[in-house]
Amino acid sequence: MDGEANLVGLPQPKRVSLSESVADTIAEAIATRIILPNERIVETSLVEKLGVSRVPVREALKVLHAQGIISGGGHKGYRVAAFEPGITQQIMEVRLSLETFMLRDAIENWRDGNGSPAVLQKPIDMMVASALSGSLRNSLIADLEFHRAIRHAANNPIVGTLWDTIARHVLIVFNFERFRDEDLKASARQHEQFRDWIVGEVAKPSTPFKEIQEALENHMLLIARKKTGDVSIAS
Template identity: 75%
Template structure:
């Protein structure tokens, strides 16, 4: 195998591309309802608003289409997909399953001294700053950053890749009224409570998988349970 690899040209690894950044920007705009489900995506408008060429815009739209975030056909135009309660629930359930593995592994790594849970504090500080500024979009991205820190600390390649695949879906559906507090000032407090639970688990000799699942459910479905006591979502 080494001889074969030495004789061929391999594509070079790519850093985060402009098209991925554009895709993230569009997803954030959908999440904060700047662009709403069903709305038509106009390529020329994106070029004007984002100040980038058509090439990364088209690449970003192809990525979002492949992920099911927009629908339609390129030459006929795209529209924002509908993120109805059923789709939102499915995304959150998949997220819960993945993050249970990631949180379990992150806690174990932190317990062993591999990295520090202090990385969670930076995202919480951004949530406080976002609340003070009344910036819902910044609060959303800080929320996702908090959970991405857990994903990174887990060092679980398979679960991590799958989490990355649905990260934009999570960003969008987590802002629905059913899953996220409308009061931006409440969000950092909720994440501090979750961080404190994590710190308490790290101090224990081992972590029970059932406890991890329950803590995640309490954190992720907090708002839904406030509105529908006895229900997960």
């Protein structure tokens, strides 16, 4: 028909593959120290413990290797990357940059009535439940889901896609002592406070970009400043 695109042969949307799911599981294991930095990763052991075939495990390891989460490869096998301070710093700098744009766009969308910051309550509830059960793993995942909710609310496909590529790195860095409170209840409270700040900004006509960046950095490094008294992502 005139005016209609010819959609014959259009590729169908892809679902999350098994290999991507396996990669997420391995990243979670690294984040929660089930698999330690520099520890050797044995493919056959993963196959047995995860109950999947070699193919998705092998593909998952290739993905994690390409992302720099594991190193090595070939006949020597893989090891978990050490995540030295310099690398961690780079991850945090990239994260701050991307999430500042995401938060700016999310706030603007919420101001315009496109969704609501109420979507942030579910991951906060997950954090509260994780604190009550003492589950570090669930708390880490809930923390990531809080920021993923902002990623979706931003509706910025370019920045969102870039953020997706470092999401596993962020999950791992979340568990570093420098960036996380040992008290899981404190993590929930910090996210409640940050959510309240966001709600306040949505009610305003505008928020300077610099203020969004500063608020986000304060949120990301609140624990670091409490412990050291002087920490900056960009330092």
